[in-house]
Amino acid sequence: MSAGQWGRDLAMGARFAFAGGREGWIRALLTAVGVGLGVALLLLTTAVPNALAERDRREEARSDHTFSQQEIPKADNTLIVLDTDTTFRDRDVRGRMLEPEGPRAPLPPGLAEFPAKGEMAVSPALKELLGSDDGKLLRERLPYRITGTIGEQGLIGSQELAYFTGGQGLADRLGSASGARIDRFGNADLAASDPWDPVLLLLVLVVFVVLLMPVAVFIAAAVRFGGERRDRRLAALRLVGSDSRMTRRIAAGEALAGSVLGLVLGTGFFLLGRQLAASFEVFRVSVFPSYLNPSPLLAALVALAVPTAAVLVTLLALRGVVIEPLGVVRTARPARRRLWWRLLLPLGGLALLFPMVGQGGDEGTFNQYLVVGGVMLLLVGVTALLPWVVETVVARLGSGGVAWQLAVRRLQLSSGAAARMVNGIAVAVAGAIALQMLFAGVEGTYTAATRYDVSRAQMQVHVPDDLELASTAQKFRDTKGVRKxxxxxxxxxxxxxxxxxxxxxxxxxxxxxxxxxxxxxxxxxxxxxxxxxxxxxxxxxxxxxxx
Known part of the structure; x- marks a missing residue:
């Protein structure tokens, strides 16, 4: 079969997808929306590594600590920076007090000029919080006048709470407060991060696989929307003279058209979600839209993999279907599904994971490819086993009411559609169980009970040397909610x-x-x-x- 014949048959199928009237458009749109949602999630996943790398880069670029450097003498290019971090209702607030010691003092990323004493530049999220009713107590803690906003280059996330304020005479406080005299921002030592802990790497890999597998199952199910109506159309094509192979290629062309339209919609969904991402914070991590730039190589892989998967899934689905001109095969009982190859997938996954038992941490390293491959085979094995389980169970269902018998008979004739609808859920549940077992297994290694008795004390505060201890303690006693x-x-x-x-x-x-x-x-x-x-x-x- 020549490539030209393949191209003509696929193009004919694509025309059928959009030239079938309202029904055809609805079917193509449903397929495109389903594929588009999956594509948007895949693009988001490919953008996550770049987002984390960009956060690290900006954190390094604004670093103002000099742990590995010698003390810098005062000069016209030095800046005194004191840490004034605080916590407000379990949210960290990054604060820095600045005093330039010369005209060439380094300007922090995100600032156009140094704030004067009594003034401060704040992040957009902190400005919004200070202007709301919820920020009343925090306004009392930051008695500075807002004169500017920190730019994106000075923040690691859109929801970060941060501020810069001006100060005077900070050199006298260098010995009693956390801070330093610096001549530049950025610390190259932070960029060279230590290798990931093997257990943490294992958790990250499994989380990504568990999140992506249901997406792949969902895309595979989406390209098969309206399968039975499509088979009747293909039977009509057989009636006008097409052979069985040409009919399958035309069906693949319909799925290809829906998947390509899904790529377009998925790109639109991703770009829309990318703009909305700045409004959310997940596990105290927020990003700017500019962070979410998918890797070109991974984005190209998604663009090629989705249409290819649509064609392969369609051809695979039609492999066991004999399409005749009158379509009578749809009323016959399908061949019984075979079990042996479905068991090979989870067994292969266990075989890949078995050498990794006990590896990681102090017991040696593990092969991340074996871990990813083993987890994927286990989850794909769940997808492959579910249709066989459904078929085996419904084959043993018997008497009951009329509605029960109709439903059971429908499943006995064709249980594939029902299995496909719950395959994604089954994979997600199986992945969640695997993650829960994994987290439970490593929890004891990374958690330990403290010896602090919180019934005696709930907070410890270090008071600067220049404050009188007795009067400071009395202020705490006068604070509402403090008992002792x-x-x-x-x-x-x-x-x-x-x-x-x-x-x-x-x-x-x-x-x-x-x-x-x-x-x-x-x-x-x-x-x-x-x-x-x-x-x-x-x-x-x-x-x-x-x-």
Whole structure:
């Protein structure tokens, strides 16, 4: 069979898809919408790696920490940055106080100019929150005048809460606050990230496979909408002289036309969802529309795979159907489905996964291709087994009411349509069960109960050195909702004889306060207690001795 004959038959099928009157248009539109939704999800999935990479790049570009650098002296190109991060109702708020020390001080990404003292530039999400009734308490915490908005280059997500504010005399606070003097933004050390933990990589791979397999099943089902009406049309083609192979190619052309239209609709759905993505936040992660740029190679793969799958699925579906001019084969009982090859798929998946048992973490690495292949074969095996299970079960159903007998007889004659409708759900449920088992298996390795007694304390606050402890503690006691406050001071003691002095931590408080952190035999003002053998004992030289 020449390629030209294939092309002519596929083109004839495409014309039938759009020239069949209102019924044909409705069928083609249903197929296109179904395929389009699947294509939009596939394009979104191909865009996720680029979105995460772009978030990391912007996080690195705005980095203002100098952990691996030496202290920078003051110059006309230096900037003092103090961290003023806070948390508001379980949401992190990124804050930075800035003081340029010269005309060539580096400007943070997303800012057009430095805010003056008492002014701040905020992210769009923070500006919206501060302007709402829900942000009343946060406005009291950020008593600055909003004079600008942080641009997209200075944020890692559309819903990020962030601000920059101006300050003066920040050099005196470098020793007591978290911050640094910098001459540029960006830290190349952050870009070289460590390799992924094997268990985390396994979870990510399985999540992607579980999410994509139902989409593939849905697309395969969508290209078969109106299958029985299509078979009657094909029987009419046999009546006018086409052979069985030509008829199947024409049917594949109809599916191809619907899938190509689905590609167009799917691209439109994706572009629409891409613009709406900035309005949502999933698991504290938000993105800008510009993040969601699918990889050209993966997008081309989707554009080729979907029409190809539509043609192959149609040819496979018609392989066991004998289309005659009068269509009488549709009333005959179909051949019984074979089980042996359906069992090979899940068994092959288990065979691929078995060598990976016990791998990962401290037990060695695992082959990600074996994991992906094994999970896919298991899920595809569920799809292949379900029609056989439905056929076997309905074959044993018997007597009942008239409606029951009609329904059972319909399933006994052709159970494929019913199986196709629930295949996607079955794959999704099987994938969810697999994920749940996987998460339950690794939970014990990555979670541990803390030793903190939340019935005694729910929050710990570190107060800057320039604040008076007693008055600060009283402000906490006066705060609505606070039932008890325990205030203690911390300092460090050294023998002062060399640069390698033994240093111990000293906690200062009244007797009631000290009894919150230690069991004391007795206590009076002026008493000093030494604690040895604790987890954070910093006195290996025995500096804390009586006298």
């Amino acid at each position: 406050v325990t205030a203690m001071g911390e300092t460090y003691l050294s023998d002062g004889r060399s640069d390698t002095d033994a240093i111990i931590q000293v906690t200062v408080g009244d007797c009631a306060t000290l009894r919150e952190v230690a069991t004391l035999p007795s206590c009076r003002d002026g008493d000093v207690f030494a604690v040895h053998g604790g987890e954070y004992d910093t006195d290996p030289a025995g500096l804390a001795q009586p006298g």
